[in-house]
Amino acid sequence: MKMNPWTLSVLLLLAGPLGADPGWHVEYPDSFCVVEGSTATIPCSFTHPAGLRVERVVWCPNHKFCSGTTPNVYDSSNVRADSRFLYLGDRVRNCTLKIIKTVKQDAATYRFRFETNGNKYNKYTGRKGVRVNVTNGEVVKVRSSVTDNVVKEGGQVTLTCTSACSFHQLDVHWYRNGHVLSETGPALHLSYLTNDDAGDYTCSLDSSWQKTSAPWSLVVVEDEEKSGWRVTVSVVSVLLAVILLLAGLVFAKRRHAQKKASEVIQKQEVDRKQEAVGASDEVSYATVHFKPSSSRSAPGPEHETVYSEVVR
The missing domain is CATH 2.60.40.10 (Immunoglobulins)
Structure with a gap:
């Protein structure tokens, strides 16, 4: 054909x-x-x-x-x-x-x-x-992987930007307290939470905020076990500080006492040296002034004769 x-x-x-x-x-x-x-x-x-x-x-x-x-x-x-x-x-x-x-x-x-x-x-x-x-009429919402807005410190949560329309392959922008986050996409994963992660989260389908969700508030609370451990560590730290302070005071007092004792010993040593020097001077003085003269002789007849003549 x-x-x-x-x-x-x-x-x-x-x-x-x-x-x-x-x-x-x-x-x-x-x-x-x-x-x-x-x-x-x-x-x-x-x-x-x-x-x-x-x-x-x-x-x-x-x-x-x-x-x-x-x-x-x-x-x-x-x-x-x-x-x-x-x-x-x-x-x-x-x-x-x-x-x-x-x-x-x-x-x-x-x-x-x-x-x-x-x-x-x-x-x-x-x-x-x-x-x-x-x-154009869908309400944009933030949904959470947790049942409430309170998450323990160190935990995790996944936020999803949802609408009646599928967000497959859509550009989604995320904000915390009005400040843009670096993460993009329909889901926002938050892990190892700290108090810095707390705040109001919103998502937007464009950078002009024309399609923006209502805020979803995240509250991060301390883990009781970790909090108790931190309290224990704090108490131990305070006790160690007190012990170190007391040990420092005792050491300083002992050093002061040793210093005073050393000063007393030094003073006593000086005093002994001074007494020894004084005793040496006295011995020399007595030797010089009180030593008997071996050249002295008894008066002779001539002296007696002259004396008698003068008396008359």
Whole structure:
């Protein structure tokens, strides 16, 4: 049976590349919803037979083939500046697409198409597509893995940003007491809690705070066992300090007494030396002044005679 070229082209597009090679494939989720004003990421991957090189990739809304002049949101051969649709993939296996600050008009079924080198039939579109729903009335909430807001010090808690819309692949920002946290994503894991972790936690679906949850308050309390242990340690520390202080006083008093005794001994030694010096001086003096003279002789007759003559 003969078939005109136009009919053959349509069948090839519907069936994929010539021969329906299973190596041609595009994988993405069936659908998910996005809160208006938030940023969403459509995960996507693709494969093709070995030996081919991808030359063009295209994302388009609401079209089964993304072929020809079909309106698209991304075309690697004609990249538009300042587009809210950011291609995060490559030309090897990754075809992920990011939608920034979604609007109502972004609700659509998106499909990915890639074209390779070789003949004109070496191209493929993931016809299943992924349905993106955009909603705007959901209340964003913070849910906790614990039953109440009180957690013991050293414990852990997981906070989840929830809404009627799934947050799969959504950009979620977290805040504590109004200050932005470095963690992002639908879940916030807090472990080894301290009093510094206490406060009001909120989540937002965009950095403008247009879709922000009500605050969820976390209270961190001391563990009684750890608190009792700290009290015991404190008491022991105080007792040790008192013992060290008393020992220091006793040691200082003993040193003072030893110093006084040493001073007394030194003074007594000096006194003994001074007494010894004085006694030596007295002995020398007596020897000099009271020693009898061996050259003295008795008066002779001549002296007596002269004396008698003078008396007359």
